[in-house]
Structure formats: C-alpha cells, structure tokens
Amino acid sequence: MSTSVQVPKFPAKFSLKPTFNITTFSETQFVMDAANAAFKAEQNSKYGVYAKYSIMALLFLIGFFSNGGFFLGLLLAIIAFVVLTGVTTFLNYLRKKAYDKMNQAQWDHTLDTAYKVSEVINGKGYGFGDWTFFCYNSNGCVYGDMKQGDICGLSKENIKEVMIEHVHLGSTSVGKSESKTKGSISGSSIHWGNGFSTNSGSYKGKTVTTSIENTTNHYEWRLDILSNFMEYPKISLLFADDKEGEAAAKSIYAVLKPYINCYK
Numbered sequence: 001m002s003t004s005v006q007v008p009k010f011p012a013k014f015s016l017k018p019t020f021n022i023t024t025f026s027e028t029q030f031v032m033d034a035a036n037a038a039f040k041a042e043q044n045s046k047y048g049v050y051a052k053y054s055i056m057a058l059l060f061l062i063g064f065f066s067n068g069g070f071f072l073g074l075l076l077a078i079i080a081f082v083v084l085t086g087v088t089t090f091l092n093y094l095r096k097k098a099y100d101k102m103n104q105a106q107w108d109h110t111l112d113t114a115y116k117v118s119e120v121i122n123g124k125g126y127g128f129g130d131w132t133f134f135c136y137n138s139n140g141c142v143y144g145d146m147k148q149g150d151i152c153g154l155s156k157e158n159i160k161e162v163m164i165e166h167v168h169l170g171s172t173s174v175g176k177s178e179s180k181t182k183g184s185i186s187g188s189s190i191h192w193g194n195g196f197s198t199n200s201g202s203y204k205g206k207t208v209t210t211s212i213e214n215t216t217n218h219y220e221w222r223l224d225i226l227s228n229f230m231e232y233p234k235i236s237l238l239f240a241d242d243k244e245g246e247a248a249a250k251s252i253y254a255v256l257k258p259y260i261n262c263y264k
Contacts, residue, residue: 010140010153011229017149020120022113024149025106025131034098034105041091041098048091052084075257106131110146117142126237126248134237138255141225143235150234161226162257164249166241169218221249225256 016022025031056077063073088159107127118125119147123137140158142153208256221239237252244253 008153010155011158011227011231012152012153013231014153015149016113016144016146016151019151020113022116022119025109025146027149028109031102031105031109038095038098038102041095043187045088045091045095048084048088050089052081055084056080064147100178113144113146113262117144124251128238134235134252136252136256140254140255141235143232152229152235154227154232154235156228156258158227158229159225159256159258160228161224162253163224163226164253165222165224167220167222169220171215171217221245223249 060073110127114125125135139156139229219241
C-alpha cells in the first residue's frame with residue numbers, strides 16, 4: 001500500500017481505485033485471467049454437448065441409409081453416446097475447476113482489499129462471499145463492493161443505530177426407523193426350513209417400530225447499521241454461526257453502536 005494514500009473524509013461515497021489505489025475485479029489481471037478461463041471452459045462445455053448430439057444424429061443417419069438400416073444406425077448412435085458422454089463429463093469437470101479458480105481469485109482479491117483498506121484506516125476488515133468488504137475502527141466504517149468498485153464511508157456521528165440478531169434460518173431433520181418383532185411360541189412341534197414353517201402350537205407376538213430423528217437448526221449472525229447518510233442509509237452484514245462469525249459481529253456492534261447519554 002502506497003504511503004500517499006490518505007484516509008478520506010466521511011461521510012462519502014467514492015470509487016475504490018482513485019481513493020485507495022486498489023483495482024476492481026475487471027481491472028485486476030489475475031482475476032480477469034481466471035474469469036476468461038472460466039468463460040472459455042463454459043463455452044467448451046456447451047460446444048461439447050452440441051457436438052455430442054450432432055455426431056449421434058449423423059452416425060444414426062449414416063447407419064440408417066446404409067445396408068444396416070435402422071438397427072445399425074441405432075447401434076452407432078449408442079456407441080457415440082457412450083464415448084462422447086465421457087468427453088462431455090470431462091469438459092464439465094474442467095468447467096467446474098475453472099469456476100472454482102475464478103471464485104478463489106475473486107475471494108483472494110476481496111480479502112486483500114479488506115486488509116489494505118483496514119490498514120489505511122488503522123482498523124479491522126472482513127471480506128464476504130458476495131464480494132463485498134467491511135472495515136471499521138472507533139471513528140467509523142467503510143463498506144465496499146468489489147464488482148462495482150463503489151465504497152461508502154461513514155463516520156461515527158453518521159451512525160444512528162446498530163442492531164445485532166442471531167437469526168434462525170430453518171432446520172433439517174434426518175430420521176431412521178427400526179422394527180423389531182417380539183413374541184413367544186408354544187406347542188409340541190415347530191419346524192423352519194425350505195421357505196415354510198409348521199407349528200402345532202401357537203405364536204403370539206408384536207412388532208415394535210422405533211423412530212429416531214435428529215434435527216439440526218441453522219442460524220446466522222445479522223448486523224444492520226443505520227445511518228443518516230442518504231447514499232447508504234442501511235448496511236447489512238451476515239456472519240456465519242461459528243465462534244469467528246459471532247466474535248466479528250459482536251466486535252463491530254460494540255465499537256460502532258452509538259453511545260446514548262441517559263443523563264443528557
């Protein structure tokens with residue numbers, strides 16, 4: 001980070017590059033290289049599907065109009081389907097790998113930006129999965145969008161309320177049932193074998209079914225920052241329901257929440 005970068009005056013809405021000398025995704029070479037590779041992999045995957053069915057149709061027609069007729073055409077089409085399915089599966093694998101690399105490049109650049117901005121304002125920073133970042137200190141905060149390159153800066157005086165909530169997203173259940181038969185047999189002769197049974201007495205019993213269900217509840221930490229800045233009246237942040245997410249949300253809440261003087 002260049003030492004010439006100065007902390008801008010808040011509140012303000014400004015652009016990422018001229019203010020902090022940091023590029024957006026479209027201006028960052030390694031991110032664009034990964035994005036272009038993902039685009040090419042996507043195109044190759046689509047072309048592979050088109051080629052697959054075109055070759056199948058062509059081979060079917062060749063076989064159909066030859067001496068082999070319909071069955072030869074069908075056989076050739078099936079062979080082409082089996083072989084080319086392997087090719088398209090491999091192309092889909094390459095597409096997934098390319099998109100994973102692109103997402104990783106965008107994530108790395110988002111985290112790097114959060115770190116650099118937090119250094120400028122002498123605070124802490126976090127990156128988020130929607131390619132936004134948030135940095136803060138005791139004097140205010142900065143919220144930015146890596147795709148658009150827009151940044152909002154708020155001073156502590158602009159922040160009118162900070163709300164934190166542990167939100168229940170829903171639950172998932174996994175169940176299992178087990179059945180057991182309990183009973184008794186009375187009589188003088190019982191035989192089991194060869195798929196049948198004989199009993200000169202009587203059999204009494206019942207089947208007991210036990211159901212076991214495990215339910216998992218899903219939560220997230222949600223932080224809302226309300227301000228009197230017209231450009232960004234509300235900033236919403238989502239954190240994972242783990243120790244790190246909880247600590248981050250509560251730390252931001254504690255630092256930025258406005259002080260209310262009850263004796264004023």
